[in-house]
Amino acid sequence: MGINRPLELSHYFLAMLSTQLRCYHQERIPRHGSILLVSNHRSFMDAPILMTALSTPIRFACHHYMGQVPILREIVTQQLGCFPLEADRSRQQSFFVRSQNLLQSQQVVGIFPEGAPPMVNFAPPNRIGKFQRGFAHLALRTQIPDLAVLPVAIVSLEEVSTSGLPLKIFSVFDPSEPLFNQSGLHPLVVYREVAVFIGNPYFITPEQQGKYQGKQAKRMVTELTEYCHNEIVSFIDKN
Numbered sequence: 001m002g003i004n005r006p007l008e009l010s011h012y013f014l015a016m017l018s019t020q021l022r023c024y025h026q027e028r029i030p031r032h033g034s035i036l037l038v039s040n041h042r043s044f045m046d047a048p049i050l051m052t053a054l055s056t057p058i059r060f061a062c063h064h065y066m067g068q069v070p071i072l073r074e075i076v077t078q079q080l081g082c083f084p085l086e087a088d089r090s091r092q093q094s095f096f097v098r099s100q101n102l103l104q105s106q107q108v109v110g111i112f113p114e115g116a117p118p119m120v121n122f123a124p125p126n127r128i129g130k131f132q133r134g135f136a137h138l139a140l141r142t143q144i145p146d147l148a149v150l151p152v153a154i155v156s157l158e159e160v161s162t163s164g165l166p167l168k169i170f171s172v173f174d175p176s177e178p179l180f181n182q183s184g185l186h187p188l189v190v191y192r193e194v195a196v197f198i199g200n201p202y203f204i205t206p207e208q209q210g211k212y213q214g215k216q217a218k219r220m221v222t223e224l225t226e227y228c229h230n231e232i233v234s235f236i237d238k239n
Contacts, residue, residue: 004057005057005079005081006051006057006058006079006080006081007051007052007055007056007057009048009079009080010047010048010049010051010052010080011052013045013048014045014048014049014052017045017190017191018192019045019049019190019191019192019193019194020192020193020194021049021052021053021194021195021196022194022195022196023053023054023195023196023197023198024195024196024197024198025197025198025199026053026054026198028150028198028199028200028201029054029150029198029201030148030150030201030203032146033106033145033146033147033148034103034104034106034107034108034109034144034146034147034148035108035109035147035148035150035201036099036103036108036109036111036135036138036139036147036148036149036150037050037054037058037108037109037110037111037150037152038110038111038113038131038135038149038150038151038152038228038232039110039111039112039151039152039153039154039232040112040114040118040128040153040154040232040236041112041114041118041119041154042118042119042123042125042154042156042189043119043154043156043159043188043189043190043191044119044188044189045189045190045191045194046112046154047060047062047080047082047110048080049154049191049194049196050110050152050154050196053152053196053198054108054152054198056108057081057107057108058081058108058109058110059081059082059083059102059107059108059109059110060080060081060082060083060109060110060111060112061082061083061084061085061095061098061099061109061110061111061112062076062082062083062084062085063084063085063116063119063174063177066082066084083098083102087174087176092134095134095138096137096138096141096142099138099142100138100142100144103142103144103147104144111134111135113131113132113133113134113135113225113228114128114129114130114131114132115129115132116177116179117129117179119186119187120167120179120180120186120187121179121187122161122187125155125156125159125236126236126237128229128232128233128236131225131228131229133221133222133225135149135225135228136149136220136221136222136224136225136228137221139204139224140204140208140209140212140217140220140221140224141209141212142209143209144204145206146203147203147204148201148202148203148204149201149202149203149204149224149228150198150199150201150202151199151200151201151202151227151228151231151232152196152197152198152199152232153196153197153199153231153232153234153235153236154194154195154196155194155195155196155197155235155236155239156189156191156193156194157192157193157194157195157239158191158192158193159189159190159191159192159193159194160189160190160192161187161188161189161190162187162188162190163185163186163187163188164185164186164187164188165185165186166183166184166185166186167179167180167181167182167183167184167185167186168180168181168182168183170186195239197235199228199231199232199234199235200231202224202227202228208220
């Protein structure tokens with residue numbers, strides 16, 4: 001995979017679907033250091049949307065099953081540069097190790113902290129789910145200097161919602177995911193017009209990294225998680 005291949009493919013993908021994209025506050029994107037991007041997530045288009053908006057390849061952590069399905073696996077990993085999470089027992093540790101290695105090489109790492117629910121269950125464009133806290137633990141425990149956590153909101157202005165394959169089919173590739181053990185079809189959200197809003201970055205200081213321990217660590221993780229959630233919600237509520 002060429003270093004710019006994911007970006008080129010993202011541009012082509014949006015052009016093929018005739019998606020109109022607008023991006024706001026690009027001046028907030030840090031120009032130096034490592035970036036951990038955090039965004040809301042409802043569509044299979046979100047990774048290409050964000051790469052196009054930021055004009056840079058982004059290494060997204062994605063659901064385990066995406067690394068198991070033939071053809072999809074090749075597109076997601078080899079063409080877009082995403083890295084699927086491991087099975088449940090080793091998921092957290094592999095996520096931390098892989099993300100730290102990418103951040104140390106100053107590649108942009110992308111996280112969708114809502115997880116799988118908004119992708120599997122139909123949800124209105126203005127609904128943001130609860131954020132999982134793994135990204136906050138990653139940001140605070142890693143010893144990477146000049147690390148910025150960048151909240152980014154994807155705001156759907158016009159879309160078409162349809163359905164894909166039955167959810168139970170995906171349980172073949174990931175039996176550990178309870179969301180696949182339900183009836184119904186996997187939703188497919190196609191953006192016709194979409195806006196991307198860059199939030200204010202949260203810079204992780206060496207002092208914060210040093211305080212990441214015990215009860216204080218829990219408080220810091222909660223603060224960072226809520227900061228990113230609130231930044232993204234503020235853009236969603238305005239549109």
